[in-house]
Amino acid sequence: MAGAAAAVGAGCGALAARSCTPCQAGGLWWGQLLAAIQELLAEPAWAWPAHVRDPSGIGPDVIDLFAAETANLCGELVSLFGPWLPPVWLAVMRQRVLVGMVEPFLAHPERYGWTAKPSNWNAVCHQGLVGAALALGLESDSLQRLLELSRQHLQLFLDGFSAAGSCLEGITYWEYGFGWFVLLNEQLELWSGGQQSLLAGQEEQISRIARFGSSMLLRGGLLVNFADSRLDMPPRASLLMLLGRRLQLPESTSGGLSLYRQLLARGLDLHAQRCDLFYLTRMLLESPSAEALATASEPDGADWIDREAGLVVVRRFDRQGRCWELAVKGGHNDEPHNHNDCGSFLLQVDGQRLAIELGAPEYTADTFGPKRYTLLATRSSGHSVPLVNGQEQAAGRESSAELLEINAGTAAVEIQLDLTHAYPAAAGHRRLLRKIQLDCNAACLTVEDELWADEPCGLESVLITASDDAEVLGLEALPGSQLAGKECLRFRDNRGEELTAWRWRWQVVMPPPSCDANEPQCVGFMIRPPGY
Structure with missing residues (x-):
């Protein structure tokens, strides 16, 4: 799937590049653009073959992410180049989008499962249909019907975020789903001269969701990449600039400026x-001035503490002025794009990755099937979470973590989680707590796991890193704990590239011969990078 997706992306990228190429003598760029459009219109269907039930893999009336994005692309091409395109091509676009996609949707919206789900599909597919309909001139009554349905369905999408605005699908899908929602709203407001808006009456809720994006930015152009998120694929700078401008959110504007400077x-x-074209046009239109870029700085947002979603992101500075960025994940193991990661965390110091998240795995049939939790990036053994009696965390809504305590001071942060229910009964434990303490005065992070059991029960504290050098990472066992092992992990990331990470395991120095149900077994480690 990853290879095919790359091929589709390459085609869209080539078309986009030709669309944004400066005019040159001889008109070579125009001929290349026309050839790319002709190739697009010659495709028998735009839906992803894996999303089509017909054995041929061709479903002209199937509306998935790819078909919706292609419909919107047609609208963008007409808006940019309509007067110069062959009239027969314009007719083909209107036929395929308005008659082949919009009409079946209006006739039977209930047939499209994404309309009843809060996932990114809801926003992306609606954006594709409505954005294209606005640009291609859908008849008035049909357009109003489409807008009414879209408003209804998109409310379900917005309700899928936590009350604080967190996206359980992760930052990558925040950009994809919420980003496309915001861009659709911009299209609608421009088309209607500001008379119609998807934001009307919901600015407060939408502003909370918008703040999530800038809060997940880390220094060095990296991200809080829980769930199926890419570490090195930040949100579009143009999206953050649009949010900052439309919702008067200075933190979004600051994040956008930082991303533009990195770009x-x-x-x-x-x-x-x-x-693609949708990206490049917005990137150019939202580009800040040189004066604004000169004010850009590294992300330095406020704490993001969301008990409902089980997500904490904090930034603190030590005595040497270095920025410690800590993100901790609670939640449960049945979230959208779920990883079995209750209690996991990541840590960066001035952009140096010390505790990492593997992020999104390579997308294959196994990634979204019954073998999902055999993949390193999604199972708990690929995360910095404990191992209890050799048992990993289980998948499912009942496998959850509770944020018991969050003390966020100016120089120290302490987070305590109850991980008892994240592990199956076969682990044989009675209670499992995890305490994560960031102390910027001492320039260290400590992680301690406490296990109660009625019978002797093994416990290992686990850390996932990008380096195999304990001195570079500044790793130390807590008193009573010892390093039990270190393994090299190899996995394929979302781009299909093979990467290497390291798993460190600590256990008690001397396991007790018997078990006192009232006394916990304690295992943990410290991260104190040299020079801090």
């Missing part, structure tokens, strides 16, 4: 995932 420093990769 300017590394250059634009036209072969990157989702580097």
